[in-house]
Amino acid sequence: MVTTQRLPASLTPLDAALAAVLRDLAPVQPIELPPVDALRCIAAEMPALRAYPPHDVAVGDGWAMRANDLVGASSYAPLPLAGLPVWVEAGAAMPDGTDCVVDADAVDASGPLPQVLAEAVPGQGVRRAGSDIAAGRTVIAAGEPLLPRGLLLARAAGLDLVRVRRPRLRIVNISKGGLAVQLIADTARLAGAEVVRLKAGPDIVTIANSLDTGGCDLIITIGGTGVGHTDAAVNALARRGALIAHGIALQPGRTTAIGRIYTTPVIALPGAPDQAFAAWWAIALPVLDRLSGRRPRTTLALPLERKIASGVGIAEVVLLTRKQDHWAVLAIGDLSLDAIARAEALLIVPGGAEGFAAGTLVDAYMLRE
Structure with missing residues (x-):
């Protein structure tokens, strides 16, 4: 029986x-997953990333040139060139010996010799090597969830697999x-x-x-x-x-x-x-x-808008929402589905406490990361 x-x-x-x-x-134990399958998994220790971009690249379409060669150039004092400079598309590697990209209309090719009509400064229109991802950076700290922003770094760095705990x-x-x-x-x-x-x-x-x-x-x-x-x-x-x-x-x-x-x-x-x-x-x-292996979850400390009363001996779950830099109580102990859906944070009143007075600063777990 x-x-x-x-x-x-x-x-x-x-x-x-x-x-x-x-x-x-x-x-x-950590496992290795392709980035497409690793979303929201918890990062394990990962190898250091290579610099990205690996070399200087053009930010936009234009003429790749050397800024020092353009000193004094203007529409009133065009600077003649021996030949047309190299045209680069956005994202293309910068040719050797160049350090800036000038707009298409900054070079006049209508005459017998092309002419530059504007100055430039080194780095203009250029994304420097390692400016997006510095060499030695990690995708994300171990113990943090892999979100789309972190996976962006992994993909940009060319990682086929990332180490996670799932x-x-x-x-x-x-x-x-x-x-x-x-x-x-x-x-x-x-x-x-x-x-x-x-x-x-x-x-x-x-x-x-x-x-x-x-x-x-x-x-x-x-x-x-x-x-x-x-x-x-x-x-x-x-x-x-x-x-x-x-x-x-x-x-x-x-x-x-x-x-x-x-x-x-x-x-x-x-x-x-x-x-x-x-x-x-x-x-x-x-x-x-x-x-x-997750790090402690995000909490937010705000004062309570009103008193929370709780019975001693029973831990009670409280659902909260932000209201003018205070925590407003949506529900305590008896949680409706609507309150669960609307809540921004959750507080657990310890069993040894009788609650919290209005204005008490409390740390609540964020339900919306």
């Missing part, structure tokens, strides 16, 4: 649960709805994970069989963490591996569970979108960031 799933008499503090699931967890995440859908699953999958991809999704039936055997650690670094289950008659995700985790904690002092998301199967962390998220979102940010995302 299968034991009915139950929450323990006391909830595990959030900081204790997070410390337990992070214990002995190390970043995954944890493999398996999401097991046990919930009746798909909103939470899609939300977490999309958020995980934005965090640089390689995501594989599975669907599992609600019975304990099917769920346990789906918790396969092969080819993944983190397992997330969604749904089935409560105490309903068909909830069995936590019992399945206990059967397959080691259950560390069930029932986290977190609002929303108190039915979240954490465990391990061998060395692979498993986080069981509730099926409701707001609870899954809160537990993802409070527990699952820090685990994914540890596996990615």
Whole structure:
């Protein structure tokens, strides 16, 4: 007979649960990916880049010349030339002995001898070697997400492959709805994970069989963490591996569970979108960031527009938006889908705090990087 799933008499503090699931967890080994596949992955240590451009190039179309040869030239005192200078297109390498590009109408070729009608300065119309990328620069610091700007440098430097850390995440859908699953999958991809999704039936055997650690670094289950008659995700985790904690002092998301199967962390998220979102940010995302070797996430310190009241003993998730250089509260504890979509930042009030007074400067995690 299968034991009915139950929450323990006391909830595990959030900081204790997070410390337990992070214990002995190390970043995954770097892999090499082409830039097209590396977007939002977390950069590993990369070799120094070569200078770009590798040589002086023309910024625009025009005549390549040497500035010192044009001293005194003007429309009133044209400077005759022995022959036409070299014409260069934008992006072309500058010919040897030239250091500037003058406009097409600065050279008059209508007479027997071409004439220059304007002076120039060294470097005019020229992009110097190494001016875009200095020799020895890295694409991006290790631990930072690779965004289009960083990949621009990689492509410009001619890198066919970049070194990244991309944890493999398996999401097991046990919930009746798909909103939470899609939300977490999309958020995980934005965090640089390689995501594989599975669907599992609600019975304990099917769920346990789906918790396969092969080819993944983190397992997330969604749904089935409560105490309903068909909830069995936590019992399945206990059967397959080691259950560390069930029932986290977190609002929303108190039915979240954490465990391990061998060395692979498993986080069981509730099926409701707001609870899954809160537990993802409070527990699952820090685990994914540890596996990615990611540097601490961006925060922004602003004073609170109004007081935040919170119950002692329960960490509460607060959604915030900026309002005239203050944080305005959109939702606390009870998170609507509209508030989740509109929020610019997220704050977790520690379980030991009663909240924050109006005007308190608080560091909130940015939801929009």
